[in-house]
Amino acid sequence: MSRRITFPHAGDYHLAIGHLFRKLGYEVIIAPKTSQRALDLGEKFAPEQACLPFKLTLGNLIEAIEEGANVVAMVGGRTGMCRLAFYSELYKKILTENGFEVEFVPLKLKKxxxxxxxxxxPELKPATxxxxxxxxxxxxxxxxxxxxGYLDHHPREASPGACHRLVQQMKVELQEVEGFWEILGFPKKVRREFKKIPLRENPDLITVGYLGEFFMTIDQFGTHRIEEYLGALGVRVVPADGFSDFFIGSFKLLKVFDRFLPTHKHQVxxxxxxxxxxVxxxxxxxSIGQSIWFAKNGIDGVIHVYPFGCMPEIVATSILPTVSEAHEIPILSLCFDEQTxxxxxxxxxxxxxxxxxxxKAGY
Structure with a gap:
């Protein structure tokens, strides 16, 4: 049987995850871009109290299964201190009970x-x-x-739309690039291309840190494209850790490094x-430590995003006003669900x- 694998969208990270499974030998089925239909499907089959990321990703999977996927790869699975740990088991239960016949593969840096x-x-080699x-x-x-590059240049671009066009071009090139050394050098190429974009003076430019529940910080549909809107308002956005940091963080040896070495995560x-x-x-x-780091590094304000029902971020939301007062940095917490x-x-x-x-103007 041909294994046609799929996985939820997580921002644009499906491009990297798709590369992984193609290299391993799977046929990759990418779900349609996250849309209202994906959310509607997630709402239909998910428990009412499930968070927005669960509903969106469940909708992604169902749309991909409709297009022929028969294997699902999912971050999480029985370990961890967040409900993300139960996503795989819940997906399996929901999809099976509703007649979707798929296998599951745990996507994490573990045996x-x-x-x-x-x-x-069976013929896959460890080196591959x-x-x-x-x-x-x-x-x-x-x-x-x-x-x-987009978040840094968008608020100052001299020609509206230039950054967006470059982003689309770079995504296509990243999807097509092959070979270890070529992929390794790609970020440098991206920075070089963004430097070519003409910039204008923006005396009202401010810088805002962007953090919170990791899925919400990288998903554009669920947050109503906040990053893009901030750029249009003349705001430079500095995001906290990306998905690669979250994924690498599941590697136990690196957790030891974070505990004893002065890494950014250790500082936070x-x-x-x-x-x-x-913890x-x-x-x-x-969310709390990064907000303080932003305050100590000249960031003008912080936007904190999280899904309704996310208990860790609800706790953080109750503490952040104290952080804001102690470190004199404005913090806006935004909660999202399907009704937002x-x-x-x-x-x-x-x-x-x-x-x-x-x-900043002294009013």
């Missing part, structure tokens, strides 16, 4: 991923598997370079300790940006 893939592809994983992580870094956790000296799951500690309207979000974001500009 069970290798064993599941090896079961499908390892190289495919490394190239996936490098392509994730390439995607993060594209995003970073240290900054959060006076406010939250306990409660999700990215609550990171774009107009309301944009109104709050615009008011927040105006408040920061008035604060």
């Amino acid at each position: 069970e991923f290798w064993l599941a893939v090896k079961n499908h592809l 598997f390892l190289l495919a994983l490394i190239e996936m992580l490098l392509k994730m870094r390439g995607l993060e370079a594209i995003r970073s 956790h240290k900054l959060a300790k006076p406010f939250l000296n306990l 409660i799951g999700g990215h609550a500690v990171e 309207g774009e107009a309301g979000i944009r109104t709050r974001v615009e008011a927040f940006v105006d408040m920061i500009r008035r604060k």
Whole structure:
């Protein structure tokens, strides 16, 4: 039987994950771009109390299965301190009960991923598997370079639309690039191309840190394209860690490094300790520590996004006003579910940006 594998969208990271599975020998089925239909499907089959990321990703999977996918790869699966750990099991239960016949592969840097893939592809060699994983992580870094270049240049582009066109071009090139050294050098190429975009002076330019529950920070549909709107308002956005950091963070050896070496994650956790000296799951500690890091590094404000019902981020939301007062940095927390309207979000974001500009002007 031909294994046609799919996986949820997570921002644009499906481009990197698709590369991994193509290199391993699977036929890859990419779900249609996340849309209202995907959300409607997720709402239809998911528990009512499930968070927005669960509903969106479930909708992605169902649309891909409709197009012929028979294997699902999913981050999570029985381990971890967030409900993400149960996503795979819930997907399996929901899809099976509703007549969708698929197999599941756990997508994480652990032995069970290798064993599941090896079961499908008996002739797969460990070296091929390892190289495919490394190239996936490098392509994730390439995607993060594209995003970073866009967020930095969009508020100052002299020709409207230039950054958007370059982003689309770079995504196509990243999808097509092959070979370890070519993929390794791709972020440098991205930075070089963005430097060619003519910029204008923007005396009202402000810089805002962007953080929260990791899926919401990289998904554009679920957050009503906040990043794009901020750029249109003349705001430079600095995101917290990308998906590659989240994925690499599941590797136990690197967790040891984070504990004993002065990595960025170690610094963030240290900054959060006076406010939250306990790992409660999700990215609550990171949301608090990263907000303080932004305050200490000249960022003008912070936007914190999370899905309704996400307990770790709800805890962080209750602490962030204290962080805001202690470190004199404005923080806006935005909660999203399937009922959240774009107009309301944009109104709050615009008011927040105006408040920061008035604060900088001394009003």
